[in-house]
Amino acid sequence: MRILEVGCGPAQYRGVVRGDYVGVDITARAYAPELPRDPDVLADAHGLPFKDAAFDIVLFSAAFHLLVDPPRALSEARRTLRRGGRVAIFDYSRRTLERLAGTYASTGQAEGVATLTCADWVRLLRAGGWRDPQVRLNTSSLRGRLASAIVPRPLWNAWVDRMERAILITGTAP
Ligand SMILES: C[S@@+](CC[C@H](N)C(=O)[O-])C[C@H]1O[C@@H](n2cnc3c(N)ncnc32)[C@H](O)[C@@H]1O
Numbered sequence: 001m002r003i004l005e006v007g008c009g010p011a012q013y014r015g016v017v018r019g020d021y022v023g024v025d026i027t028a029r030a031y032a033p034e035l036p037r038d039p040d041v042l043a044d045a046h047g048l049p050f051k052d053a054a055f056d057i058v059l060f061s062a063a064f065h066l067l068v069d070p071p072r073a074l075s076e077a078r079r080t081l082r083r084g085g086r087v088a089i090f091d092y093s094r095r096t097l098e099r100l101a102g103t104y105a106s107t108g109q110a111e112g113v114a115t116l117t118c119a120d121w122v123r124l125l126r127a128g129g130w131r132d133p134q135v136r137l138n139t140s141s142l143r144g145r146l147a148s149a150i151v152p153r154p155l156w157n158a159w160v161d162r163m164e165r166a167i168l169i170t171g172t173a174p
Contacts, residue, residue: 004055004080006045006073007063011038019056024048045073053082060089065097074128081173087130089169093137121169130171137167 001019005011008023009031015021025039043049045060045067058077067073077087094116116124118135125133 002055003057005059008039009037048076048080050080052079054080056085058087064089064091078173085173087171093167125171129174131174133171135169
């Protein structure tokens with residue numbers, strides 16, 4: 001498995017995902033002295049420096065809501081995935097993003113996807129040409145088969161618990 005994490009920050013999944021991991025972030029600047037970012041490649045999600053069909057999985061973890069042009073980021077994810085490859089977008093739920101809105105108001109972030117309903121997510125993926133778009137909302141259903149296939153279950157559970165309520169969107173590259 002070749003796995004690309006876009007917006008990887010500290011790259012906490014390197015070494016724990018089952019496969020060859022590449023982490024991309026727009027910056028390598030540490031969040032704080034004790035909290036470093038650790039990307040393999042510096043790049044913008046809206047223009048990835050990888051050849052077509054280079055990966056089997058493209059993962060966005062708590063990063064997609066920061067992107068200013070979601071359709072373009074999805075298009076880049078699709079281009080870098082092999083046919084039949086999977087995108088997994090794990091993020092805060094709409095309710096959590098609303099709660100965090102004050103945090104983002106000053107930066108203009110989280111405007112792109114913050115208001116999307118589950119049906120909107122499905123439409124967004126369909127419009128981008130993805131097959132089999134699926135949306136799972138709330139924590140219990142996220143502890144499922146797909147999640148544990150990408151990330152070992154204890155780590156995934158810790159991740160979900162931290163997020164209050166979460167959403168997982170998946171699609172298959174045509
Ligand atoms: C909340 S952190 C999540 C880090 C990591 N994925 C995790 O789950 O621990 C979001 C990351 O996305 C990165 N990011 C934001 N906009 C980006 C963009 N346009 N392209 C690439 N990375 C971006 C940020 O720099 C940040 O490191």
